[in-house]
Each structure stands twice: as structure tokens, then as C-alpha cells.
Amino acid sequence: MKTHKLRSWKAAVVLAVAAAAVAVWATTSLAASGAVKPVKVAIMTDCKGAFAFGYEEDIGGAQGAFARFAGGVTKSHAKPSAGMTGIKAGQTPIQIVGYGCGNDTVPLAVTETKRLMEKLNADVEIGPLSGDEAVYTANYAKAHPTKVFIIGTAGSQDPTMQIHPNNMFRYHGDGAQWNAGIGEIAYKKLGWRKAAIIEDDYSFGWTSAAGMIADFCAVGGDIVKRVFAPLNTTDYAPFVRQLPPPNQVDGYFSTIGGTGTSAMLKAFEQAYGKPEPKQWIGNLFFGFLGADKVVAPKFVGSYVGGFGNAPGVHTPTMDAYRAFMNKLYPKLPADDGFVYNYYMAAWALVQGLQKAPGATGAKLDAALPRAIKGAPFQLSGGGVLHLDSRRQAIQDEYQLQLVKNPDGSVGPTVVAYVPTVDQSFGGLFTPSSPPPGRTQPPCKKVVTPWQGKIQVVTNGKVTTQVIK
Amino acid sequence: MNPASWTRRQQVERTIAAVALVLVIIWPAAGFSSYWTHQILIETFLFGIAASSLIFLSAYGGMVSLAQTALFGIAGIILGNIATKGGPGGTSKGLHLGWDPTLALIVAIVGTTIIGLIGGAVASRSTGIYFLMITLTYSVIATYTLGQVTKISGFSGIGGINRYTPGWIGNLLAHPNRLYYIALGTAIVVYVLIRLVIRTPFGISLQGVRDEPIRMSSLGYAVPLHRTLAFGFAAFIAALAGVLYAWWAGQVAPGDVDLPQTISLLIMAVIGGLIRIEGAWVGAFAFIIMQNYITSNTHVPLLGFGGTLFGGSFNTIIGIIFLVIVVVSPDGLMGLWGRIFETRHRPDTGESPPTPAAEPAN
Numbered sequence: 166m167k168t169h170k171l172r173s174w175k176a177a178v179v180l181a182v183a184a185a186a187v188a189v190w191a192t193t194s195l196a197a198s199g200a201v202k203p204v205k206v207a208i209m210t211d212c213k214g215a216f217a218f219g220y221e222e223d224i225g226g227a228q229g230a231f232a233r234f235a236g237g238v239t240k241s242h243a244k245p246s247a248g249m250t251g252i253k254a255g256q257t258p259i260q261i262v263g264y265g266c267g268n269d270t271v272p273l274a275v276t277e278t279k280r281l282m283e284k285l286n287a288d289v290e291i292g293p294l295s296g297d298e299a300v301y302t303a304n305y306a307k308a309h310p311t312k313v314f315i316i317g318t319a320g321s322q323d324p325t326m327q328i329h330p331n332n333m334f335r336y337h338g339d340g341a342q343w344n345a346g347i348g349e350i351a352y353k354k355l356g357w358r359k360a361a362i363i364e365d366d367y368s369f370g371w372t373s374a375a376g377m378i379a380d381f382c383a384v385g386g387d388i389v390k391r392v393f394a395p396l397n398t399t400d401y402a403p404f405v406r407q408l409p410p411p412n413q414v415d416g417y418f419s420t421i422g423g424t425g426t427s428a429m430l431k432a433f434e435q436a437y438g439k440p441e442p443k444q445w446i447g448n449l450f451f452g453f454l455g456a457d458k459v460v461a462p463k464f465v466g467s468y469v470g471g472f473g474n475a476p477g478v479h480t481p482t483m484d485a486y487r488a489f490m491n492k493l494y495p496k497l498p499a500d501d502g503f504v505y506n507y508y509m510a511a512w513a514l515v516q517g518l519q520k521a522p523g524a525t526g527a528k529l530d531a532a533l534p535r536a537i538k539g540a541p542f543q544l545s546g547g548g549v550l551h552l553d554s555r556r557q558a559i560q561d562e563y564q565l566q567l568v569k570n571p572d573g574s575v576g577p578t579v580v581a582y583v584p585t586v587d588q589s590f591g592g593l594f595t596p597s598s599p600p601p602g603r604t605q606p607p608c609k610k611v612v613t614p615w616q617g618k619i620q621v622v623t624n625g626k627v628t629t630q631v632i633k
Numbered sequence: 634m635n636p637a638s639w640t641r642r643q644q645v646e647r648t649i650a651a652v653a654l655v656l657v658i659i660w661p662a663a664g665f666s667s668y669w670t671h672q673i674l675i676e677t678f679l680f681g682i683a684a685s686s687l688i689f690l691s692a693y694g695g696m697v698s699l700a701q702t703a704l705f706g707i708a709g710i711i712l713g714n715i716a717t718k719g720g721p722g723g724t725s726k727g728l729h730l731g732w733d734p735t736l737a738l739i740v741a742i743v744g745t746t747i748i749g750l751i752g753g754a755v756a757s758r759s760t761g762i763y764f765l766m767i768t769l770t771y772s773v774i775a776t777y778t779l780g781q782v783t784k785i786s787g788f789s790g791i792g793g794i795n796r797y798t799p800g801w802i803g804n805l806l807a808h809p810n811r812l813y814y815i816a817l818g819t820a821i822v823v824y825v826l827i828r829l830v831i832r833t834p835f836g837i838s839l840q841g842v843r844d845e846p847i848r849m850s851s852l853g854y855a856v857p858l859h860r861t862l863a864f865g866f867a868a869f870i871a872a873l874a875g876v877l878y879a880w881w882a883g884q885v886a887p888g889d890v891d892l893p894q895t896i897s898l899l900i901m902a903v904i905g906g907l908i909r910i911e912g913a914w915v916g917a918f919a920f921i922i923m924q925n926y927i928t929s930n931t932h933v934p935l936l937g938f939g940g941t942l943f944g945g946s947f948n949t950i951i952g953i954i955f956l957v958i959v960v961v962s963p964d965g966l967m968g969l970w971g972r973i974f975e976t977r978h979r980p981d982t983g984e985s986p987p988t989p990a991a992e993p994a995n
Binding site (some may be wrong): 270271272273276277280283284296297301304305307309323327328366368395396592600601 | 672
């Protein structure tokens with residue numbers, strides 16, 4: 166008798182728990198239907214390797230857009246990676262499911278992307294940071310058409326030119342676009358005719374160099390030597406020795422980045438003596454030289470390739486952006502492309518979800534904007550950033566020069582404005598042309614769409630004067 | 634295989650193995666986490682295969698090889714260069730030969746085995762630390778060749794390999810469970826193959842070469858030839874793992890064969906136990922679980938050291954675990970299991986446990 170009572174007691178408890186579970190499930194599913202399902206977003210960036218500094222900057226940039234346009238509330242004003250809540254794009258809640266931590270190599274990009282998109286089940290990835298991670302992500306995107314990818318700040322050409330999956334978008338220029346105009350400046354303002362180039366031996370280094378080479382050769386310049394240094398090299402002596410000495414060329418282009426920029430320039434000084442600033446043009450990484458107090462003063466006067474943003478130039482839209490970002494995350498440099506490019510990606514996502522609430526997959530691909538009005542650093546077309554047919558941005562570019570600031574620090578200032586730069590460089594780069602590499606592009610004289618249209622920028626103002 | 638003749642330990646182990654096998658076979662259909670199916674378990678199978686090639690050489694050949702990761706990557710790169718196509722809609726890097734994927738698969742496996750045989754022939758007259766250093770050199774050569782020879786690889790490697798699979802395998806992207814079963818099947822085949830090989834006359838004499846190379850040589854056995862063939866066999870196994878990895882990740886890059894990855898494979902083998910082949914999958918599973926659940930975002934108090942200095946918490950933790958295993962149980966988890974079993978077995982029956990020499994070779 167006792168066992169019988171015990172058994173039925175146990176059965177009663179089990180039934181009660183089951184009934185409660187069913188009741189809870191019924192009520193939550195009834196409550197959930199009618200509300201828009203949250204869209205899960207993962208932000209992929211680097212926290213290790215040469216671009217580890219990009220981690221907080223990228224997350225801060227993306228969350229900045231979420232805060233400004235989707236009511237997001239940041240958990241910490243000092244550390245963006247602490248998180249953000251309350252993001253709602255129109256009717257669609259946005260849930261940040263995770264932050265990816267790469268080290269600019271492919272194997273870690275593989276595990277992190279799978280972790281974000283498959284374990285955490287993100288619908289959208291904003292990122293990645295680095296060129297070769299983006300080449301992997303583009304191939305991954307092609308294999309996973311139900312996910313949406315908005316490139317963060319990766320500047321390799323392949324993802325939107327050669328691979329161009331339908332579910333991948335880039336709202337900033339690639340590495341080549343960022344350098345549009347710099348070659349023409351070298352030819353016309355500095356009188357360079359023969360130049361050598363030293364590149365980081367990977368997708369972004371090649372793409373950035375492709376912009377310099379294409380632009381310089383287009384107006385009639387000649388690249389006499391190309392030198393390639395593996396990424397994360399620490400000793401640049403063997404590589405600078407491969408460059409022709411300063412009396413045999415008019416100048417040097419450089420796309421060495423991350424921690425390698427000052428190391429390479431120091432090695433050059435040791436090999437060939439005191440450098441002449443007007444003989445050096447670097448890509449965007451020269452803009453970070455200011456942090457190296459020993460090397461930077463020696464390159465005051467060197468021209469610097471752009472990053473799609475315009476530090477020191479003031480328009481109401483640009484200043485409103487800067488003011489908002491400085492208030493939200495005071496420690497982040499709002500003018501830094503690592504912040505700005507992620508901001509644009511997140512803003513595009515917000516606009517897409519405002520247009521199509523709760524959309525994911527192909528619906529979101531269709532809803533993401535093909536033009537963004539009021540993009541802070543766009544001046545052409547009334548300040549509208551357009552995407553081309555492969556979902557790649559056609560961006561205004563700014564070329565800079567290293568100057569000594571009043572406080573003694575060295576930093577880049579905008580000296581030239583190059584309107585409406587497209588990824589193809591006027592037909593030089595096409596989906597069937599090989600991606601930038603050691604021999605691509607060849608040195609060819611062509612007419613780029615902005616040739617002869619580069620406007621001088623003085624004291625933060627774009628003038629009508631054209632560089633001749 | 635007569636169950637009646639199994640020792641108590643073999644009974645327990647084989648029961649556990651059978652249960653585990655049934656579990657992994659039904660796993661995808663049972664509807665458990667697809668992240669476990671498509672990431673954790675597939676990685677365990679394929680890295681276990683790669684680790685088993687290392688453990689085979691170490692346990693039965695007496696050679697600790699650091700070249701297995703390089704061979705693993707070479708197979709993937711050969712497959713990538715031969716199978717992928719360029720042009721619009723294709724992939725962006727590599728030779729883009731665009732051959733039939735089945736032929737590419739055969740060339741990748743056979744090619745890697747041949748490279749292994751050549752490498753083995755060069756290293757076969759060295760032993761111990763010198764052998765280790767030669768295989769480390771192979772690893773470094775592979776890293777720099779893949780990194781610098783941009784025609785065949787370059788920094789970003791070859792991508793999109795999983796879009797070009799043989800017809801008889803079908804579209805792995807549309808049917809991800811297929812890769813799971815292919816990886817599982819290959820792991821089982823590799824395990825059985827290694828167990829068979831060590832029982833053949835070649836395998837027995839290889840173990841003789843491991844223990845007493847001078848005596849074997851004076852008895853007339855060609856010691857370098859044995860080592861070369863063993864290395865070639867291990868290269869074949871590593872090639873299988875490399876091909877599976879190329880299909881799973883889709884991209885093979887120099888970062889997959891560099892020094893940290895080489896050491897990761899060694900850590901998997903050591904954690905599992907360099908003495909037993911089963912250790913390969915046990916070690917791979919343990920390592921991958923830790924790698925997936927202790928990411929760089931997990932800031933374990935006191936171990937974070939500010940993040941980048943120690944490469945993030947995961948590297949610190951895995952390093953500490955590795956150190957603990959090497960000190961407490963140099964034979965890894967399999968050795969630990971063996972000792973736990975021995976200590977538990979003794980009080981039960983009152984009999985003394987079988988001495989290691991009397992136990993049949995596993």
C-alpha cells in the first residue's frame with residue numbers, strides 16, 4: 166500500500182510539472198507571436214595580432230551607430246566591448262550575440278566565424294577587420310546564403326570584386342580606393358617619375374599598393390621595383406636592402422602596416438641614412454606614425470594615403486558625427502577609419518531593418534540600403550554614399566600629409582579631396598581580372614575618372630583649386 | 634576477437650568505446666546541438682586523425698614528428714590548387730587548375746604521401762632530438778613556402794575548397810551532416826588501419842626498430858627503410874585529415890601549418906597520451922572543447938594578464954593544463970585512465986593487476 170501511494174505521489178508531481186511547462190510554453194509563444202523576432206548580430210574584429218588595437222574601436226564604431234539610430238544604451242562609456250542593450254531598429258530588436266576575436270590570419274577567422282554564425286547563431290555579421298579574413302568570409306558567405314555579411318573595415322579587393330557573394334556588403338572603399346589620387350599627387354606635386362614600392366605580403370597590402378600603383382602609373386609614372394615583406398615581420402633590414410637606393414629613384418611608396426611601419430622606416434634609415442620626407446608616401450598606416458615619437462618627426466611633410474575619412478575637415482554633418490561619438494565613447498578616435506567604417510556598416514543594418522522589420526537572409530539583402538544619405542565624410546552627390554552593382558561603396562577619398570601640430574605632436578591633415586572613387590578605377594579592375602597580387606596590377610597608363618579633378622584642401626576647407 | 638579472453642580493463646574500455654561510438658553515430662539524427670555536430674565533433678574526428686599519425690610514429694616508431702601539421706596543410710593546399718576554379722563565381726587565389734575533384738583528391742593524398750616518403754627518407758637516419766629538429770624544419774619550410782609562394786597560396790591561402798567536392802560525395806554545403814559521417818567513417822577506418830598495420834610483420838619489426846635499432850640492423854633489417862615507410866604511412870593519414878579539414882573549413886592558409894598549429898597538434902597528442910592511438914581522439918576532443926569554450930573573451934581572473942601579452946586566456950590555460958599533464962601523467966589522459974583503473978581494480982578482486990609486460994600490446 167505504501168509503495169502504491171508513493172508511486173502515485175511521484176506521478177502526480179511529474180504531471181503537475183509537465184502541465185506547468187506546457188502552460189508556460191503556451192503563454193510565452195502566444196506572447197511572442199505578434200512581436201518582431203530579434204535579429205541576432207555578431208561583430209567580428211581582431212583582438213590579437215597586428216591589429217589588436219582595432220577591437221574596442223570597431224565595436225565602439227558599430228555600437229555608436231546603434232546608439233545614434235536605434236536607441237542603444239552602452240554598458241560602459243570607457244569600454245565598448247562591455248556591451249550594449251536596448252537596440253531597436255524601428256520595430257526590430259537587435260541582439261548583439263557576440264564579439265569575434267581574430268588575429269588577421271585565416272585559421273582563427275574560420276573558428277571565430279563559425280562560432281559566431283553557427284554556435285551563437287547570428288543572422289548578421291558586421292566585420293571582419295582584416296583583408297584576408299574578409300577573403301575567407303566572402304567564401305563563407307557564398308556557402309551560407311541565409312546569413313548576411315556587412316564588411317567592417319577589411320580593405321582587400323577580392324570580397325566584393327572577384328568573389329562578390331550576394332549577401333555581402335561593403336559601405337566603405339577598399340584599400341585601392343582609399344589611395345586614389347595619391348599617385349597623381351606624387352607625379353604632379355612632387356615631380357616623381359620613377360618609384361619603388363614596399364608592400365605587406367598579403368591581400369590588404371597588395372590591394373592598397375594596387376591603388377598607389379594604378380594611380381601613379383595612370384598619369385605616366387613608372388614603378389621600377391616591388392618589394393614584399395611578410396606580415397608580422399619584425400626585422401625589415403633584408404627587405405629595405407632590396408629597395409633601390411635614394412639616388413636611383415624619385416620616391417618610395419609603402420603599404421607596410423600595423424607595428425611594421427616604424428620598424429621598416431627605422432631599418433631604411435639604418436641602411437640609407439637620413440630619409441627625405443618628400444621621398445616617402447605611405448598608405449593610411451603612415452597616419453599612425455605620430456605614436457612613434459622618434460620616427461614621426463623625420464617624416465613631417467610626407468604624403469599619406471586616405472582611409473575614407475577626413476580628419477580636420479569640418480562640415481555640420483562631420484562635426485555632428487564627431488560630437489556624438491566623442492560623447493558616447495570619449496576614448497575612441499572618432500575620425501579613425503576603424504571606428505567610422507564599422508559605424509557605417511551598423512548604420513546600414515539599422516536602415517535595412519527599419520525598411521523590413523525582422524528581416525534576415527535574402528529579405529535583408531534586398532532591404533539593405535544601396536545609398537546612404539548624410540554619410541558623414543561624403544561630400545559628392547549631396548552627401549550620399551552609393552553602392553555599385555556588386556554592393557561595394559563608391560566613396561569620396563581624402564589624401565593627407567603629415568604635419569607638426571601646434572602641440573608638437575605629428576599627425577596627418579587632409580590636403581586633397583578626390584570625389585567619387587569607384588572600385589574598378591575606371592575599368593582597370595574587373596571581376597575577371599586577377600585580384601591584386603605581386604604582379605597585379607601591371608604599370609599601365611590609363612585615365613582614371615578622377616584624373617585632373619583632385620581638389621586642394623587647405624585649413625580643413627575643400628577649395629575649388631585643382632591639383633595640376 | 635573473443636570477448637571471453639578480454640581482460641577486465643579491455644572489457645571496460647571496449648564497452649565505453651562502443652557506447653561512445655553508438656552515441657556519435659546517432660548524434661546528428663538525435664537532434665542535439667548542431668554546433669556540436671558541425672564544429673566540435675567534426676574537428677575532433679579530423680584533428681584526431683592527424684594526431685593519430687603523430688602518435689603512431691611516436692608510440693610504434695619511436696619518432697616524435699613535428700611535420701604532421703605541415704603534411705596536413707600540404708594535402709589541403711594541393712587539393713585547393715587543383716580542384717578550385719577561378720574566374721567570376723570562382724575563388725580568388727591559387728593555380729585554379731579546375732580538375733575533376735575526385736582526381737584532385739587522389740593527387741592530394743598520393744602527392745602528400747610521396748612528400749612524406751621523401752621527407753622520411755631524409756630524416757630516417759636520425760633519431761631522438763635530431764629527428765624532431767628535422768621534422769620541425771619541414772614544418773617551417775611548409776609555412777614559408779605556403780606564405781611566400783603566392784602563386785600556390787600566399788598569406789590568405791586557398792579558399793572555397795568546399796565548393797568543389799567529388800560527385801560521389803555531393804554538395805557538402807547543402808548537406809553538412811554528410812561531412813560529419815565522412816569524417817567519422819574515416820576516423821574509424823584510420824583507427825582500424827593503424828591497429829592492423831602494427832600487427833603486420835612490418836609493424837612488429839617497426840616496433841623492434843623503435844626499441845633496439847642497432848640489434849635490428851645487425852639482424853639484417855633495413856632500419857632507415859622501416860622508418861621511411863612509417864613516415865610515409867603517417868603522411869598518408871595526415872593527408873586524409875588535411876583533405877577533411879579543407880572540406881570542413883573551406884580554406885587552407887599558412888596559418889594552418891605554422892608553429893602554433895604544429896604545437897597545438899602535439900599538445901592534443903600529449904594530452905591524449907602518446908602511448909595509445911585512442912589518445913589521439915581523446916586528446917583532440919579535450920583540446921577542442923577547451924578551445925571552443927575558453928575563448929579569448931573569457932577573462933579568467935588572474936590569468937588574463939591584460940589579454941594580448943599571453944595571447945589571451947586560452948593559451949595560458951591550455952599551457953597550464955599541458956604542464957600539469959606532463960608532470961602528473963606524462964602518458965596523458967590515457968595513461969591517467971590506465972592508472973586509475975589499476976588502483977581501482979586491485980581492492981576489488983584482491984588479485985594483483987596484470988603487470989604491464991604481460992599485457993597484450995594494445
